[in-house]
Amino acid sequence: MSPKLLLSVALVMLHLASISAQPNPRCKKQCGDVKIPYPFGIGTGCAIGEGFEIICSRNADGIDQPFTGNIEVLDISVVYGRSRVLGSITTNCYNSSTGSANVNSWSMDLSTSPYRFSDAYNTFVVIGCNTLAYIYNGLNRTSYTTACASVCGGPEDLTNGSCLGVGCCQNANAIPKGLTRQDIYLYTIYNTSESDSWKFNPCSYAALVETESFSFSTEYITTMRFNDTYEGQQPLVLDWAIGDVSCEVAKNMTSYACHSGNSICVDSKNGPGYLCNCSEGYQGNPYLPDGCTGKFSSSLCNSLSLYLQFNEILNDVLSDYLKGVNLKPSFPMSKVICNKRDDTSYIGGISSFFY
Numbered sequence: 456m457s458p459k460l461l462l463s464v465a466l467v468m469l470h471l472a473s474i475s476a477q478p479n480p481r482c483k484k485q486c487g488d489v490k491i492p493y494p495f496g497i498g499t500g501c502a503i504g505e506g507f508e509i510i511c512s513r514n515a516d517g518i519d520q521p522f523t524g525n526i527e528v529l530d531i532s533v534v535y536g537r538s539r540v541l542g543s544i545t546t547n548c549y550n551s552s553t554g555s556a557n558v559n560s561w562s563m564d565l566s567t568s569p570y571r572f573s574d575a576y577n578t579f580v581v582i583g584c585n586t587l588a589y590i591y592n593g594l595n596r597t598s599y600t601t602a603c604a605s606v607c608g609g610p611e612d613l614t615n616g617s618c619l620g621v622g623c624c625q626n627a628n629a630i631p632k633g634l635t636r637q638d639i640y641l642y643t644i645y646n647t648s649e650s651d652s653w654k655f656n657p658c659s660y661a662a663l664v665e666t667e668s669f670s671f672s673t674e675y676i677t678t679m680r681f682n683d684t685y686e687g688q689q690p691l692v693l694d695w696a697i698g699d700v701s702c703e704v705a706k707n708m709t710s711y712a713c714h715s716g717n718s719i720c721v722d723s724k725n726g727p728g729y730l731c732n733c734s735e736g737y738q739g740n741p742y743l744p745d746g747c748t749g750k751f752s753s754s755l756c757n758s759l760s761l762y763l764q765f766n767e768i769l770n771d772v773l774s775d776y777l778k779g780v781n782l783k784p785s786f787p788m789s790k791v792i793c794n795k796r797d798d799t800s801y802i803g804g805i806s807s808f809f810y
Contacts, residue, residue, distance in 0.1 A: 572691075715743060
């Protein structure tokens with residue numbers, strides 16, 4: 456086979472690989488108000504693989520909502536490898552007619568998906584005045600178990616924003632890294648003959664929730680507001696990753712997902728697998744060919760650096776004089792960080808120091 460023919464075959468193979476690495480142009484990129492960036496996708500052939508497929512379902516009000524399996528998706532971040540979803544709340548409600556408690560326990564299993572629970576952005580919360588709850592792995596109870604207890608004597612003991620064991624207990628270090636399954640169970644600490652908290656606190660709750668969006672309200676004790684806000688669910692953060700191998704191994708595989716020429720591979724910090732990021736100075740989607748764009752000119756950066764260093768020296772020279780006339784020296788910074796979108800936007804940032 457001639458060298459020219461070999462080169463042609465190679466170019467064709469590269470072109471085919473590029474085509475297979477990107478979704479069909481007809482794929483929807485948004486479901487309702489939620490953007491669905493690649494490697495995720497809506498419909499057949501739109502995602503990088505199984506587990507990244509999103510179902511766009513229309514509810515009774517005619518609003519489109521994205522789901523991964525039966526879990527509603529609120530947001531997807533390609534940059535951070537995270538998704539915000541809605542996770543179910545475990546409840547324990549007292550039935551005054553029967554004199555017994557109705558417990559609804561929930562579990563979530565992500566073991567066959569690219570997701571894992573975020574150990575950095577979630578917290579385990581327990582809400583109630585006679586409540587003990589456990590979070591654990593129901594398939595492997597010896598792997599981890601975390602408990603939290605919450606008690607109170609009455610509504611007057613509660614404080615908005617306080618979750619230190621009086622009406623609310625939380626544990627930000629409740630789960631280990633790489634966790635793909637969580638089970639939660641609720642108990643009452645005292646029976647109804649020993650505590651009458653059920654009179655003002657009809658329901659207790661426990662859930663793994665997004666730390667940033669959670670703030671305890673005293674109404675969570677006396678009303679059903681915590682449970683009703685998201686119809687029995689609360690925001691939860693899931694980390695995700697590509698595959699189950701490290702970057703070192705993935706780079707030699709045909710399924711390697713960092714397709715942009717201006718991208719780098721980063722090992723997952725939460726469980727196995729890897730993520731793709733745009734190289735320094737670029738931004739966009741590293742999972743798409745030519746997805747990372749916007750390199751700042753290195754030559755212009757060096758020129759600006761020298762210029763700003765000169766101005767810093769000038770600043771020192773004139774400092775005493777300016778102080779003498781009650782003026783403060785105002786010169787640009789001497790350090791330049793060359794990771795802006797393009798030359799124009801960087802110059803605009805520099806100009807703000809002069810005018």
